[in-house]
Amino acid sequence: MSNETRETEQQGVAGFMARAKERAGERVKKGANERIVRPFEHEFSGFMGNAISEGRLFSLADAVSDYQLNDIDVTDTTCEYCAVGCRFDVLSKDGTVLGTRPNPEKAPINGISTCVKGKFSHSYVTDEDRLTQPLVKDDGEFREASWDEALNRVVDDLDGIREEYGPDALGLVASSKATNEANYVMQRFAREVIGTNNIDNCNRLCHAATVSGLSSTVGFGAASVGIEALEETDCYLITGSNTTEAHPVIATKIKQNVKDDDADLLVFDPREIQMAEYADQYSRIEPGYDNTWINGLIRHIITNDLHDEAFIDERTTGFDQVAETVEKFTPEFVEEKVGVPPEELKNAAETIATADSCVFCWTLGLAEHSHGTENIYAMANLALITGHIGTPTSGLSPFRGQNNVQGGGGDMGPIPNNFPGYQPVTDEENRKKFADAYNMDVEEMPDKEGFRITDMFLAAEQDDLKGMFIQGENPLISEPNIGHAREVLETLDFLAVQDIFLTDTAEYADVVLPATSSLESNGTYTASTRHVQLVKRAIDPIGNVKPDWKITQALAKRFGYDWEFSHASDIMEEINDLTPIYAGITHERLEDLGEEGGLQWPVWDEDHPGTPYTYADQFQTSDGLAHMHPADTVEPSETPDDDYPLVMTSGRVLYQYHTGTMTFREPGDVSYSNRSFVEIHPETAEEYGVSNGDTLDITSRHGETQAMAEITSRPSPGEIFIPMHYLDGGANNLTKEKPLDGPSRSPEYKVTDVQISVAGSDTDTPASAVPGSEEERSTAADD
Numbered sequence: 062m063s064n065e066t067r068e069t070e071q072q073g074v075a076g077f078m079a080r081a082k083e084r085a086g087e088r089v090k091k092g093a094n095e096r097i098v099r100p101f102e103h104e105f106s107g108f109m110g111n112a113i114s115e116g117r118l119f120s121l122a123d124a125v126s127d128y129q130l131n132d133i134d135v136t137d138t139t140c141e142y143c144a145v146g147c148r149f150d151v152l153s154k155d156g157t158v159l160g161t162r163p164n165p166e167k168a169p170i171n172g173i174s175t176c177v178k179g180k181f182s183h184s185y186v187t188d189e190d191r192l193t194q195p196l197v198k199d200d201g202e203f204r205e206a207s208w209d210e211a212l213n214r215v216v217d218d219l220d221g222i223r224e225e226y227g228p229d230a231l232g233l234v235a236s237s238k239a240t241n242e243a244n245y246v247m248q249r250f251a252r253e254v255i256g257t258n259n260i261d262n263c264n265r266l267c268h269a270a271t272v273s274g275l276s277s278t279v280g281f282g283a284a285s286v287g288i289e290a291l292e293e294t295d296c297y298l299i300t301g302s303n304t305t306e307a308h309p310v311i312a313t314k315i316k317q318n319v320k321d322d323d324a325d326l327l328v329f330d331p332r333e334i335q336m337a338e339y340a341d342q343y344s345r346i347e348p349g350y351d352n353t354w355i356n357g358l359i360r361h362i363i364t365n366d367l368h369d370e371a372f373i374d375e376r377t378t379g380f381d382q383v384a385e386t387v388e389k390f391t392p393e394f395v396e397e398k399v400g401v402p403p404e405e406l407k408n409a410a411e412t413i414a415t416a417d418s419c420v421f422c423w424t425l426g427l428a429e430h431s432h433g434t435e436n437i438y439a440m441a442n443l444a445l446i447t448g449h450i451g452t453p454t455s456g457l458s459p460f461r462g463q464n465n466v467q468g469g470g471g472d473m474g475p476i477p478n479n480f481p482g483y484q485p486v487t488d489e490e491n492r493k494k495f496a497d498a499y500n501m502d503v504e505e506m507p508d509k510e511g512f513r514i515t516d517m518f519l520a521a522e523q524d525d526l527k528g529m530f531i532q533g534e535n536p537l538i539s540e541p542n543i544g545h546a547r548e549v550l551e552t553l554d555f556l557a558v559q560d561i562f563l564t565d566t567a568e569y570a571d572v573v574l575p576a577t578s579s580l581e582s583n584g585t586y587t588a589s590t591r592h593v594q595l596v597k598r599a600i601d602p603i604g605n606v607k608p609d610w611k612i613t614q615a616l617a618k619r620f621g622y623d624w625e626f627s628h629a630s631d632i633m634e635e636i637n638d639l640t641p642i643y644a645g646i647t648h649e650r651l652e653d654l655g656e657e658g659g660l661q662w663p664v665w666d667e668d669h670p671g672t673p674y675t676y677a678d679q680f681q682t683s684d685g686l687a688h689m690h691p692a693d694t695v696e697p698s699e700t701p702d703d704d705y706p707l708v709m710t711s712g713r714v715l716y717q718y719h720t721g722t723m724t725f726r727e728p729g730d731v732s733y734s735n736r737s738f739v740e741i742h743p744e745t746a747e748e749y750g751v752s753n754g755d756t757l758d759i760t761s762r763h764g765e766t767q768a769m770a771e772i773t774s775r776p777s778p779g780e781i782f783i784p785m786h787y788l789d790g791g792a793n794n795l796t797k798e799k800p801l802d803g804p805s806r807s808p809e810y811k812v813t814d815v816q817i818s819v820a821g822s823d824t825d826t827p828a829s830a831v832p833g834s835e836e837e838r839s840t841a842a843d844d
């Protein structure tokens with residue numbers, strides 16, 4: 062087959078499947094057992110045939126056909142990529158992952174579906190680059206070290222800084238990739254062992270505005286509805302969520318409900334993402350002006366008496382102030398600022414207000430702004446004034462990000478303001494409760510809120526933070542402004558990184574500790590829908606790696622603290638005692654659930670069945686009422702001018718995951734998107750003389766980079782999109798570390814003003830050959 066034919070044949074999902082199959086085949090044949098077991102193959106073919114559309118029929122049977130059925134290990138676990146919370150069986154043999162297959166018996170959220178990452182992107186686990194032994198740096202060079210030496214060095218250096226500058230000169234970062242149990246012990250380590258509330262995680266770069274906005278209006282910083290609502294509601298408002306690429310399994314459920322049951326779908330997004338194709342109405346918006354158009358919807362609803370007065374009177378406070386605030390958000394004002402024509406605003410407002418049920422869905426397009434919390438207030442106000450909250454099919458549904466950011470990034474308390482279960486650290490009763498449990502004097506329990514991760518980076522610049530211990534996060538690429546992040550990492554007196562790979566961040570570390578990956582770990586993750594689900598070890602840990610919680614426990618021991626956890630389930634028992642919303646969630650109970658799968662918190666005791674939707678009777682506030690807050694900021698922190706005339710927004714592509722430590726090692730994923738690109742509208746391209754495939758210089762007020770042009774009408778003229786995944790050419794070369802959103806301290810990743818110019822031409826590159834191009838991605842997401 063010529064290379065050219067091969068290239069063409071391997072476009073789209075079919076190509077992805079072919080490559081994955083080829084790879085799995087090769088992998089399995091290494092040391093394969095020659096016996097072919099027919100019954101197993103049939104079981105598989107039948108299952109796959111029923112469950113998965115033809116284009117997806119990747120024959121796992123091929124991958125396992127060299128083995129006896131009873132030679133293969135089958136382990137049910139939860140996906141390690143995103144917070145949808147898909148569960149599947151992992152098939153493995155002698156420490157090699159052969160593949161995964163959905164197991165609807167144990168998968169309450171995804172049933173028979175997974176996306177390409179859950180299905181294929183696990184070969185990183187046994188990649189030759191995996192960290193297998195601790196590393197310490199001497200004279201600028203890493204060398205392998207024993208666990209003893211590496212742990213002692215971490216303890217000595219953290220202790221040295223603490224002695225000299227106090228505990229608040231240290232910053233700890235917990236990992237939302239790691240289990241609930243690992244995150245629980247990490248917060249305990251910060252508070253009990255180090256004596257600081259300077260602990261945070263990637264939620265700050267993500268949905269922190271959602272959490273702060275929802276906590277102060279409705280109570281829980283989490284989705285109010287579960288998967289049933291997403292399957293059955295009559296109406297969706299989706300904004301700032303590229304659902305088909307970032308939450309593909311949820312997207313499929315929404316598309317099905319729209320297609321089969323005629324649910325209304327309203328999409329507001331600056332880019333004409335694939336979800337727009339399925340929408341009854343797609344409205345293109347200017348990035349950075351979300352509370353403006355949402356206030357416009359609220360105004361139209363109130364002015365036309367379409368609001369739910371009974372609900373507002375009985376269950377909320379703050380309506381009059383909201384009604385007054387939205388007065389200025391007239392249809393004309395909204396059109397001028399955001400570009401939504403009055404008839405679209407009217408139609409959307411009336412569709413939402415008159416629907417029997419409605420789910421309000423959003424992701425980072427709403428949250429990652431300098432007034433992100435206000436955007437969330439506006440969204441919550443819209444749900445509250447229409448009374449679309451507190452029923453099985455109506456409510457608020459932010460789609461969370463990392464596999465365990467809901468649980469590990471919030472519920473477990475590795476955050477500067479709350480103990481596990483959102484119990485504020487500033488409350489003396491809470492401090493006493495945790496101090497008693499940890500056998501501490503209450504005076505020793507730190508009582509002031511600590512630094513958020515974004516503030517840790519700003520504090521380090523001011524020399525107020527001297528050392529960091531980072532678990533499972535790669536801030537060099539993911540924090541706003543790579544230039545700033547690099548400077549901070551370079552100037553720290555001490556940095557320890559605990560990861561599964563030697564990341565770009567780890568390169569700056571003094572000590573690197575190798576952790577088990579998800580497929581080598583036991584514990585739980587909590588999905589976006591508040592489902593707590595089991596994670597199980599599918600293969601033995603490679604090399605000399607250790608589970609995250611065991612590493613933290615070993616460090617605590619060297620500081621003189623004897624924690625006696627011998628399994629992740631012991632940690633969950635302690636969580637049960639101290640965290641009311643997790644009081645009834647035990648590993649045993651999760652194991653026994655069978656078809657029901659996970660438990661949705663709050664689960665107040667062992668007999669409580671879990672909570673599929675919240676706020677049926679009351680909100681989680683002191684008086685049980687929802688507290689509406691007005692949201693009247695209009696402008697983002699920067700607006701275009703002659704020097705920086707275009708607006709860049711940033712985000713993700715289907716095949717890549719964040720900083721790429723896992724997906725860049727998956728040949729199938731890389732063959733789709735192996736370098737950064739700039740989506741640019743044809744009119745803008747013409748204005749700047751840009752051809753497809755040209756290398757562009759892109760400059761912002763904060764940095765500069767180069768990436769390849771992809772001409773597409775996805776963004777509007779005047780806007781460009783750059784993915785966040787790449788160090789070279791990625792969006793964070795251009796973003797800024799401040800200002801931050803007031804209440805949540807999140808960065809404004811979604812709005813950066815830029816100018817562009819052509820640096821070099823490669824006009825022979827056809828659009829569809831541009832890695833990660835719109836054409837390729839939409840074919841794939843379609844399937």
Ligand SMILES: Nc1nc2c(c(=O)[nH]1)N[C@H]1C(S)=C(S)[C@@H](COP(=O)(O)OP(=O)(O)OC[C@H]3O[C@@H](n4cnc5c(=O)[nH]c(N)nc54)[C@H](O)[C@@H]3O)O[C@H]1N2
Nearest residue numbers: 301302303307348349424425426462463712713715718719
């Ligand atoms: N394939 C893949 N999936 C992932 C991830 C990944 O890295 N790769 N990461 C996971 C994580 S941690 C997260 S948080 C989620 C993120 O999931 P998403 O938030 O859906 O992902 P983004 O690509 O950041 O897209 C945000 C959307 O916001 C739009 N947008 C940009 N600016 C604005 C604005 O000002 N207003 C509004 N309303 N919209 C705007 C963009 O056009 C885009 O459609 O994805 C999760 N899933």
Ligand SMILES: Nc1nc2c(c(=O)[nH]1)N[C@H]1C(S)=C(S)[C@@H](COP(=O)(O)OP(=O)(O)OC[C@H]3O[C@@H](n4cnc5c(=O)[nH]c(N)nc54)[C@H](O)[C@@H]3O)O[C@H]1N2
Nearest residue numbers: 238266267533534535539559576711719720722785792810
């Ligand atoms: N411009 C721009 N920037 C953004 C965003 C954006 O939309 N635009 N989105 C932001 C968002 S929403 C997020 S969530 C962040 C994500 O930013 P990060 O969290 O920094 O990104 P990841 O690449 O997911 O990093 C996770 C790290 O954990 C490691 N890891 C995986 N499994 C384990 C494990 O079990 N244990 C340990 N110890 N380590 C593990 C991985 O190798 C990887 O290095 O990026 C943010 N940055």
Ligand code: SF4
Nearest residue numbers: 140142143147176179
């Ligand atoms: S949708 Fe998310 S949880 Fe489900 S398989 Fe894909 S990455 Fe995994």
Ligand SMILES: [Mo]
Nearest residue numbers: 267268462463
């Ligand atoms: Mo995220």
